[in-house]
Amino acid sequence: MIADDHPLVRGALREAVSGLVQGVSILEAGTFDDVTEHLGKGADVDLVLLDLTMPGVQGFSGLMYLRAQHPGTPVIVVSGNEDRGVIRRCIEFGASGFIPKSVDVNTMRGAIREVLDGGAWTPSDVDLSAPVDRETSDLVKRLGSLTPQQVRVLMMLSEGLLNKQIAYELSVSEATVKAHVSAILQKLGVESRTQAVIAASKIAAGQPLPLGSE
Structure with a gap:
């Protein structure tokens, strides 16, 4: 595809x-x-x-x-x-x-x-062996723990959609969306939707947000 x-x-x-x-x-x-x-x-x-x-x-x-x-x-x-x-x-x-x-x-x-053929490919001048900073690595792991539906909810949160709008788009109840949002906050280690959206904006820019940052 x-x-x-x-x-x-x-x-x-x-x-x-x-x-x-x-x-x-x-x-x-x-x-x-x-x-x-x-x-x-x-x-x-x-x-x-x-x-x-x-x-x-x-x-x-x-x-x-x-x-x-x-x-x-x-x-x-x-x-x-x-x-x-x-x-x-x-x-x-x-x-x-x-x-x-x-x-x-x-x-x-x-x-x-x-x-x-089962391998991997990146440009030859990209060094994948260099160590990454701990905070970024931790956030990558946390983001990787999101379920597919939680990823979609996070995407929609970053677009400014309200819970009821997300519920409509995903054909689920608003209570289900609230549960997803709570799980996202817990997994990302943030306390508010705003912090989750900031994290999502950093992801979009290719600059993951260190945990606990504003």
Whole structure:
């Protein structure tokens, strides 16, 4: 599945994948809702090529949701953001690879083949062995503990939706949403919705918030 809101990018990725695997079936998604709809219908997807910035996604939240909801489906992030910290964070959140949009088609095909063969791929100049600070590592683990539904609620909180609006969007009761919000606060180690939203905004910017910070 190619998940990107730009048709030209999806076309380039389709060409790369088509030239790599003969007879491959390719799904395209222009929004994150399209992604969840395809997967929700039971589509047998071997690989997701995911953009970090597309409608319905807040930074790493789309990746977090896919890894929680579909842990058996590998995800390669394909992004124009080549910040080394962002690349490393994608791997920490469970991506099998990170392909900068600036690479040539042959490099892209090699990366996809590596992941399809069960490996992982990042640009050669990204050092994944360097230690991370404890607070950031702790928050990554806490975010990774959120359930798929809690990730979606956090995404909606960051968009400014009220509990009743979130309940409507998810087709659940308002009491269920309140329970999710309470669980999110507990897991993130924050005391208010505002702090959770601040954390979500930092995630969207690729800069996870140290616990206890404002």
